Amino acid sequence: MSNEQHVHCLIIGSGPAGYTAAIYAARADMKPVVYQGLQPGGQLTITTEVENFPGYPEGKHGPEIMEDLRKQAERFGTDIRFGMITEADLSSRPFTLKADDGAVIKADTVIIATGASAKWMGLKSESEYNGYGVSGCATCDGYFYRGKEVAVVGGGDTAAEEATYLAKLCKKVYLIHRRDELRASKAMQAKVFETPNIEVIWDNVTKEIVGVAEGFSKRITHAILQNVKTGEEKQIEIEGFFVAIGHHPNSELFKEQLELDDQGYIVTKPGSTRTSIEGVFAAGDVQDKTFRQAITAAGSGCMAAIEAERFASSVHS
Ligand code: NDP
Numbered sequence: 001m002s003n004e005q006h007v008h009c010l011i012i013g014s015g016p017a018g019y020t021a022a023i024y025a026a027r028a029d030m031k032p033v034v035y036q037g038l039q040p041g042g043q044l045t046i047t048t049e050v051e052n053f054p055g056y057p058e059g060k061h062g063p064e065i066m067e068d069l070r071k072q073a074e075r076f077g078t079d080i081r082f083g084m085i086t087e088a089d090l091s092s093r094p095f096t097l098k099a100d101d102g103a104v105i106k107a108d109t110v111i112i113a114t115g116a117s118a119k120w121m122g123l124k125s126e127s128e129y130n131g132y133g134v135s136g137c138a139t140c141d142g143y144f145y146r147g148k149e150v151a152v153v154g155g156g157d158t159a160a161e162e163a164t165y166l167a168k169l170c171k172k173v174y175l176i177h178r179r180d181e182l183r184a185s186k187a188m189q190a191k192v193f194e195t196p197n198i199e200v201i202w203d204n205v206t207k208e209i210v211g212v213a214e215g216f217s218k219r220i221t222h223a224i225l226q227n228v229k230t231g232e233e234k235q236i237e238i239e240g241f242f243v244a245i246g247h248h249p250n251s252e253l254f255k256e257q258l259e260l261d262d263q264g265y266i267v268t269k270p271g272s273t274r275t276s277i278e279g280v281f282a283a284g285d286v287q288d289k290t291f292r293q294a295i296t297a298a299g300s301g302c303m304a305a306i307e308a309e310r311f312a313s314s315v316h317s
Contacts, residue, residue, distance in 0.1 A: 004104045007033045009308050010097060012085050013113035013250075015042025016294045017284025019069035020301030021111045021308075026076035028309040030109075033079045035099055040082065041066035042115050043247075043285070044294055046137045047161075053294055065294070090257045090277050093315075108315075109279050109308040112254065112266060113301060116247035116285040116292070121153065125209040126243065133211060133220030134241045138162035141240070142169050150240035151176055151223055153206060159244035160188035166242065167195045174236050175200045178228060201236075203229050209241050249286045258282075265289050273304040279315075281308055 009025045011018050014036035025032040039045065044062035051059040074080060085105075087098040094106040118136040120126055126134055135141040138152070142165060150170050152163045155177035163175045175192060180202045182189050192198055204225040211220035222237045249265045251258070259267040259276035266275055266282040273281040281304040284297035 002104070003102050004106060005033075006094070007031070007105050007107045008312060009033070009109045009111065009305070010035070010085075010095075010105055010107035011111045011113060012097075013037050013042065013115055013284065013286070014040050014066075014070070014080070015113060015115045015284055015297060016044065016066075016069060017115070017286075017297040017301035017304070018042070018111070018113035019066070019073045020298040021113060021283055021305040022073035022078040022080075022301075023069075023076060024302050024305030025111075025308060026073060026078045028305065030305070030309055030312065031077065031079070032305075033081065033105070034073065035081050035083050035085050037084055037114060037250075039115075041070065046140055050294065062294075069298075085253065088253050088257070090254070090280055093279055095279065108312050109281070111273075111301070111304045111308055112251075112275075112280065112282045112286055113284045113297075113304070114250040114253075114286045115297075116249045118243070119246050119248055120243055121206060121245065123206065123209065125211075126206075126241075129209055129211050129218065129220050129241070132218045133239060134209060134243065136243050138165050138242050138244075141242075142166050145170050145240035147171055148239040149237060150174070150242065151236060151238045152242045152244055153177075154244035154246070155179060155182040155184065156244070156246060157184045157188050158246070160184035160192050162242050162244045163198050164188075164191045164195055166240075167197050170240070171197065173198045174238065176204050176206060176223075176225060177202055178205050179203065201225065203227050204234075206241075207233065247285070247292075249289075251286055261289075263289060273300055273307055279308075279311055 009030040009032040011034045047062035049059045083101045089096040097105045149172045151174040153176045208224045266287040283300040283304040
């Protein structure tokens, strides 16, 4: 039996961009279908308090904001599906996309809002101990390291935020950065510097994460660092190691079909969410390497839905 479905507006991804696009598309009667992807709700679901999303004067937890956005999208009739789009053929309209639930979707318009994912350093020991002391998300895993000593790698807002979050739970937090100044915003830097149990280790890279096997499990015991200026090596005793070195755009599925920049971000026309293929729009972090904020993602999701609606009306009129 064919599982082919015709959809006016297919939205791929369920972060602030995807859900905002859904709210607008649903209210424009485009009957959008959202495929949520691997991480329903996107990156905000792995943060704690968000203080800069307009409308929440006291701040609000990321997962709660995303729950609100999901409900708002559903309120106007969005069909939200748990699953992934695994194949995309954008060579002719309607576009043909396949999902892991077996659906073959013929879409008049596609909004790509697949976001970005955390980067890893690429050490063998980093993957060997992933889930056994190495983590990419302090708010997810920090709880396991209460009262212990941990390290965070990176110098951006994510690393600063993770370090200050962990400092509330852990005895000590080393913030390891490869340069002698942080990239994080001044406000986040101030929080790091005024937290007494964060020690910043400047000009150092991680050479290895070392641990021990314990029965069927394993745990980490220390990390070996190297000073990039002097070459000197040192060891820090830690039980948790959090990698916070940035993100890469989730554009893999489209790389042979859409124009991407040299870092893999989908290229959109200036002031627009239009991609190199008419009828395909991109919103949020998958096309934004500059701002990467929840609110800018939401704004571009709104733009994408409006542009998709205008496009659909222009081809059908
Ligand atoms: P960034 O790209 O801003 O920072 C990545 C950091 O990791 C940099 O300091 C970089 O070093 C370092 N790094 C990169 N690769 C390696 C490596 N292989 N080994 C060691 N260190 C490495 O990413 P973030 O995730 O921190 O932030 C992304 C965006 O999200 C930013 O725009 C940020 O402002 C925003 N954000 C905002 C938040 C908020 O407003 N609450 C919270 C979190 C993020 P170097 O500096 O030398 O390049």
